Amino acid sequence: MKYMLLIYSNPTSWAALSEAERSGLNAEYGTFTKEIIDSGEFVSGDPLADTSAASTVRVRAGKTDVTDGPFVEFKEHLAGYYVVDCKDLDRALALAAKIPDARLSGVEVRPVMDMGGTEM
Secondary structure, three states: OEEEEEEEEOHHHHHOOOHHHHHHHHHHHHHHHHHHHHOOOEEEEEEOOOHHHOEEEEEEOOEEEEEEOOOOOOOOEEEEEEEEEOOOHHHHHHHHHHOOHHHHOEEEEEEOOOOOOOOO
16 A cells, blocks of 8 residues: 655754754655665655745636745645555554654655556
């Protein structure tokens, strides 16, 4: 079963860390990524650029509206993700608990819907 591990981060929390602490957390991300690659559970994953680089697209009554940045300001923002393929929800939750940002903000675990092999 595939699960998306959505990593939320609070920029204020990261800014409060020393350079050594940030380096340590980044090293933990490398270790975690290697672990799930080695276990065969890694499907994909990437960090996301800062919300200042985001755009929001809305289509209303056939008109497209594009605005800079996210729609709503939050203390936490979606900072990255992993997609894992593991045996069950318990394993996905255990993997999410190993993600460094789980200690600083939170990691949402959500099943990926199987679209029945639909090609996109």
